[in-house]
Each structure stands twice: as C-alpha cells, then as structure tokens.
Amino acid sequence: MEWLNTKGPVELKDLKGKFVLLDFWTYCCINCMHILPELKELEHDYANQLVVIGVHSAKFENEKDAKNIEEAILRYEIEHPVVNDNNLKIWNNYSVSSWPTMYLIDPEGNVVYLRRGEFLADDIRGILDGAIPYYRANGSLDEKPIQFDLLAYSQKPTPLRFPGKILADEKSGRLFIADSNHNRIVISSLDGELQEVIGTGEIGAADGAYSEAQFDHPQGMALVQDTLYVADTENHLLRKINLADKKVETIAGVGRQGSSNETWPGMGENASLDNLPPRFIGTPKTTAINSPWALWPHGDSLYIAMAGPHQIWKMKLDESEIGPYAGNGREDIVDGPLLPAIPYQQGFSSFAQPSGLTSDGKTLFVADSEGSSIREVPFNPRGSVGTLVGTSKLSSARLFTFGDIDGTARRAKLQHALGVCYVDGIIYTADTYNNKIKSIDAKTGFVKTIAGTGKPGTADDPAQFDEPAGLTHAGGKLYIADTNNHLIRVLDLKTNQVSTLTINGLEPLPVKQRPEAPAEAVQK
Incomplete structure (x- = not known):
C-alpha cells in the first residue's frame, strides 16, 4: 500500500x-x-x-x-x-x-x-x-x-493556494478570485494587476473592513451592482462585500453546518399559492445552511448550489427569506418537478453535490459533480429539472457512471465536473477529474474537448490543467481557476490558445511549519 x-x-x-x-x-x-x-x-x-x-x-x-x-x-x-x-x-x-x-x-x-x-x-x-x-x-x-x-x-509558498471559483466582470474590468486555501478573496484587473485583497488569510468568520474580515475556504461568488456575494463554504455562511464601502457582512447561516432536519426550514406564507408544492423558507441569519458552493443572481433572488444537502436553494436579495428551490434531498441524478411537499419524497428532482452554476437567463445550468452531469433547472417554479448531459436516464449506477468521452449527449461522459460557464449558446465546463475544459451545446448537449491533454500539468501548449474547478468569461476569454496548480489560466475562445495569468503584486502567504516535537515524541 x-x-x-x-x-x-x-x-x-x-x-x-x-x-x-x-x-x-x-x-x-x-x-x-x-x-x-x-x-x-x-x-x-x-x-x-x-x-x-x-x-x-x-x-x-x-x-x-x-x-x-x-x-x-x-x-x-x-x-x-x-x-x-x-x-x-x-x-x-x-x-x-x-x-x-x-x-x-x-x-x-x-x-x-x-x-x-x-x-x-x-x-x-x-x-x-x-x-x-x-x-x-x-x-x-x-x-x-x-x-x-x-x-x-x-x-513552497504560492501567491494563490488552491483557488476554487473565479468571477469576471467585463464592465468594470475586474477579476474576482476565491483564493480558497488562503481564506481570502483577491481582486485584480482582467490582465492581472492586483487591486484588492479581502481577508486576513486566517480561518475565521469576522465581518468588517477588508483588512479585518475572515473566511473559511470560500468558493462561489456573484456580483450584483456594487455587491459581491460569497459562498463562505466551510463556515456554512453567505457573505456580502460592499465594494464601495470595502466592508464584509454575514447575511445567511449561523456559522455551523446545518443538519439534515434543518435543511427544510418552516413553511412560508406562500405555501398554497396557485397549488404549488409548499416551499420551506426561513430567515437567512437564523437558518443553518450546509456547504454553499456556487452562486448565481437572477431577478430578485440569489440561487445557491448547496452541496451539503444536494439541493439548489434560493435567497431573496433583500435578505428576507431563504430555503430550498429544487431537489428532494436525496443524493442522486433524477429529473422531475422541482421540490416535494415533504423532504426526500420520491418522484421529484434529485441532485448529487451541485458545485457550479451558470445561466442563459431562462435556465439555470448546474454542474452536478457526484453524478458527473450537467443539469437544467427552470426559473419557472412550475417547471421540471432536466439533464443536458449525464446519467439521469440510467436505471442504476447513476452516481458511478463517468468517463472522458466527447460526442452526443447520449454518448458523452464527464468525470466530476465542478464548473460551468454559459457563453452564446455554449456551456463551457471544467471537467475537473479529466483535467480538461469542454464545450457543451446548450440545446443538443453535444460535448467537445477544447483544451487539456487529460494529463495533469502546467503547460500552455498543448494545454494542461490539474483539477480545474472554476470558469468565468469576459472579452472573448475564459478565465479558469486551475485549482491544484494554484494558478489562473486564460483560454482565448477565438484561437483556443491557453496562457497563464500572473497576478502582479500578490504576495505568497507563509506555509505550515514543522513544530518542535517533545523529546519523547515518536517520529513517523
């Protein structure tokens, strides 16, 4: 062994x-x-x-x-x-x-x-x-x-440490990086000039100024005007950052992992509207949440890939309510109506550790990692969850069927895809365990590898990645959080050329030092 x-x-x-x-x-x-x-x-x-x-x-x-x-x-x-x-x-x-x-x-x-x-x-x-x-x-x-x-x-110290998710804002020319294992958010220009570092680098949940705030392995982000929302994953919190005032604030969660009987908060007053299934909602700051991994804003709400309970959640941007939006809580790849009336009820949609979100404005696309599938979630609460690429039509082994196969939606296979990014009819995905970036036709589900040899590495030509987890788009380029390489990579969609982005001015943080052992300690 x-x-x-x-x-x-x-x-x-x-x-x-x-x-x-x-x-x-x-x-x-x-x-x-x-x-x-x-x-x-x-x-x-x-x-x-x-x-x-x-x-x-x-x-x-x-x-x-x-x-x-x-x-x-x-x-x-x-x-x-x-x-x-x-x-x-x-x-x-x-x-x-x-x-x-x-x-x-x-x-x-x-x-x-x-x-x-x-x-x-x-x-x-x-x-x-x-x-x-x-x-x-x-x-x-x-x-x-x-x-x-x-x-x-x-x-060895590195400027970034296992960056998980990444978000580009073409309008302001900014790139937001979840520097996950440095427990901070890094803001740079799209060409890599450092603008801000948010967080001390120490694990914690402190609110306040950029230099005082703390996170615990943050992941997904969403930008709404001058507010950056952050999935503070291992704190089991949602945070918001006022980019104008340079302040961090906790807006959802109680600072610990929500247990299974807490993932369905008390029923709201809207439970009987138009015969919709009752939706369980709670007040964001008093509702325990469970490993939020990715965020997407739409309309007056923030959609959350809640990896822990295998669900998609929704929170009003006015922070008045939060609760499940899709998924019965069973870990599986099953299509069907969004949300049951009671937890775990069969005949409704099931997800398996959803970890990435993107949208074309009509549908929420989900990287459903444990089932190596790309799911489709309608914004219409009367709609049903579908699967664009993946295992939902299999009679068994839906969580254990994966591979590295391009082609039609029926034939294609992914391996633990963590990231998705919609651009002009194409869903680009970080096919994480295949060390590749792939394109998926949003209508047909046709899959094609566009970058990555499949072998881990840092080369730009031919491109290599090592478990990439996050994708975002701006100015005809994909920005990729190349997690295990501790790097940000850039894929030009016109030329298919890959380059490595240097964050100029970002200093490495110290690494863990070997402690002094007691004289009687056994070394192994």
Missing part, C-alpha cells in the same frame, strides 16, 4: 496502546469533507491517546492516483497519515459499503465502535472520555506523543 502524509508505512501493531480511528473516505465526497474538521478537533484534543488513519478508498478513477490524493490532503489540510486503498482491499476487509465510514480500535487492538455517515467530534469524545480511564488504569494505554511527517511541512 502507498502511505501518504507520513515518512513510511504505518502498521496497526506499531500503534498498540493507542486508540486508532480508521476513516474510510474519498476526496470528492462532501460528507467526507464535513467530518475532516471533526477529526482534526479530536486529533488535537487527544493528541497523546488517539491516532487517526485515513483510508482513501477511491470512487472516481482520478482519485486512485497517489499524487491526486496528496493534493487533496493539502487542500483539506489533513494532519494524519493516509493509506491509498485504490483497489479497495482494506475497504473489503472491513466490509465497508459507504463513505464515510469509521472504525474505532481500542489500545488492545479490538474494534470497539463502528459509525457510518457523518458524525461530530462530541460523538466520539463521549466514547473516549468514558474509556480512557479504564485503559489507563490497566496499563494498556500508551500516551507518548506521535508526530507525523506531514506533506504540508515541505510545501
């Missing part, structure tokens, strides 16, 4: 005396992402008693590659060793059937706890707090600290 984020292989027998938490995960999975902060909290609180091991059991073909897993380890700032279970050997030995799954092994080598799905640190804390005194008393608990040789300790 390939071991990552540590000097070498880690064997369970060498961890006797520790609690060992095996986390079966795959890096595309939003539920797996949700528990990573919980694992980090446990690792810090029980540094001398608990060792977490990530067992990366890939879903997508691209996720089997060790280099791609290393990038995910860095992007998610993981602080424990990870084993590449690319052939699902450990997965099968432990009879795992879904992501995430965790096993807790006690200091004597016995599996004592199994948990499928998401959990909170406090769920495991209760078990550890009850058990540690017992193992400490019988002498089987080893409380020597262990320090792992993390990938983060060998990284």
Whole structure:
C-alpha cells in the first residue's frame, strides 16, 4: 500500500496502546469533507491517546492516483497519515459499503465502535472520555506523543493556494478570485494587476473592513451592482462585500453546518399559492445552511448550489427569506418537478453535490459533480429539472457512471465536473477529474474537448490543467481557476490558445511549519 502524509508505512501493531480511528473516505465526497474538521478537533484534543488513519478508498478513477490524493490532503489540510486503498482491499476487509465510514480500535487492538455517515467530534469524545480511564488504569494505554511527517511541512509558498471559483466582470474590468486555501478573496484587473485583497488569510468568520474580515475556504461568488456575494463554504455562511464601502457582512447561516432536519426550514406564507408544492423558507441569519458552493443572481433572488444537502436553494436579495428551490434531498441524478411537499419524497428532482452554476437567463445550468452531469433547472417554479448531459436516464449506477468521452449527449461522459460557464449558446465546463475544459451545446448537449491533454500539468501548449474547478468569461476569454496548480489560466475562445495569468503584486502567504516535537515524541 502507498502511505501518504507520513515518512513510511504505518502498521496497526506499531500503534498498540493507542486508540486508532480508521476513516474510510474519498476526496470528492462532501460528507467526507464535513467530518475532516471533526477529526482534526479530536486529533488535537487527544493528541497523546488517539491516532487517526485515513483510508482513501477511491470512487472516481482520478482519485486512485497517489499524487491526486496528496493534493487533496493539502487542500483539506489533513494532519494524519493516509493509506491509498485504490483497489479497495482494506475497504473489503472491513466490509465497508459507504463513505464515510469509521472504525474505532481500542489500545488492545479490538474494534470497539463502528459509525457510518457523518458524525461530530462530541460523538466520539463521549466514547473516549468514558474509556480512557479504564485503559489507563490497566496499563494498556500508551500516551507518548506521535508526530507525523506531514506533506504540508515541505510545501513552497504560492501567491494563490488552491483557488476554487473565479468571477469576471467585463464592465468594470475586474477579476474576482476565491483564493480558497488562503481564506481570502483577491481582486485584480482582467490582465492581472492586483487591486484588492479581502481577508486576513486566517480561518475565521469576522465581518468588517477588508483588512479585518475572515473566511473559511470560500468558493462561489456573484456580483450584483456594487455587491459581491460569497459562498463562505466551510463556515456554512453567505457573505456580502460592499465594494464601495470595502466592508464584509454575514447575511445567511449561523456559522455551523446545518443538519439534515434543518435543511427544510418552516413553511412560508406562500405555501398554497396557485397549488404549488409548499416551499420551506426561513430567515437567512437564523437558518443553518450546509456547504454553499456556487452562486448565481437572477431577478430578485440569489440561487445557491448547496452541496451539503444536494439541493439548489434560493435567497431573496433583500435578505428576507431563504430555503430550498429544487431537489428532494436525496443524493442522486433524477429529473422531475422541482421540490416535494415533504423532504426526500420520491418522484421529484434529485441532485448529487451541485458545485457550479451558470445561466442563459431562462435556465439555470448546474454542474452536478457526484453524478458527473450537467443539469437544467427552470426559473419557472412550475417547471421540471432536466439533464443536458449525464446519467439521469440510467436505471442504476447513476452516481458511478463517468468517463472522458466527447460526442452526443447520449454518448458523452464527464468525470466530476465542478464548473460551468454559459457563453452564446455554449456551456463551457471544467471537467475537473479529466483535467480538461469542454464545450457543451446548450440545446443538443453535444460535448467537445477544447483544451487539456487529460494529463495533469502546467503547460500552455498543448494545454494542461490539474483539477480545474472554476470558469468565468469576459472579452472573448475564459478565465479558469486551475485549482491544484494554484494558478489562473486564460483560454482565448477565438484561437483556443491557453496562457497563464500572473497576478502582479500578490504576495505568497507563509506555509505550515514543522513544530518542535517533545523529546519523547515518536517520529513517523
């Protein structure tokens, strides 16, 4: 097995005396992402008693590659060793059937706890707090600290760090970049001259002036006049930035992940209008939301790709209400009416981790990443969700059918596409795990690769990308957030030539430094 984020292989027998938490995960999975902060909290609180091991059991073909897993380890700032279970050997030995799954092994080598799905640190804390005194008393608990040789300790500073989404405004000549792992928003001119940096770079949720504000791995953005809306993804918040006053303000969310029974807030007064299905709405600042990933303004509303509950949400721009707009909450690729009367009701539309939004003014196009599909959502609430390219017509395996095939909508396949951008009848997509940019005819669904060899890299000719995630358009050019390359790329739609944009004046932020280990610490 390939071991990552540590000097070498880690064997369970060498961890006797520790609690060992095996986390079966795959890096595309939003539920797996949700528990990573919980694992980090446990690792810090029980540094001398608990060792977490990530067992990366890939879903997508691209996720089997060790280099791609290393990038995910860095992007998610993981602080424990990870084993590449690319052939699902450990997965099968432990009879795992879904992501995430965790096993807790006690200091004597016995599996004592199994948990499928998401959990909170406090769920495991209760078990550890009850058990540690017992193992400490019988002498089987080893409380020597262990320090792992993390990938983060060998990284070089870069001006951008895993940029996720990008937004161009041709009218003002500005480019807005979600510098996700620097926890800030960068504004430059379209030719790369730095204008503003919004955020301190430290993880947090502080409002205020640009130099005081904080974010936590922001993603999608939307511009309405002088207001920039930001999906503050890992804070589970929506923020707005007054570009004239240079102030950041929180407008939706409560600062923690909304649970499944909170993703359908109380019914609004408009529930019976014209026999529409009731729409559940809440007040934005008191409604818990869940991993907002992309934003799109239309009319008097802001549409939100809410990756966590697998839905499209809508918030009034006057900030009077927020709630689901499409999707029954089941993770799937299913077409049908927008929204059921009750959560999870079948016969209605289903999404699978929606992560990108664009529009032609009539239809909202969605990059539905876990189903490798491009969906169509009408702005008419009486309409139905459709699929332009993807798996909705399959009778099974809709979340497990993917590939790298151009051609007709029936034949074409994508692999975990995260970004979409509509321009003159064409939907350009960041086909993320294929490391390509593709065009999709918005009427026929015909797919064509326009840039990218498929192999990760930074070359401009022939163009290479490394898990690009965001797209935007201005002046006949596509601007691309080339996430794992920490770069912004530019694709000229007339010549199909790719170039790399330098943000002049943007300074790198410091990288994680290796801490000094206690004298008795075991190095791994």
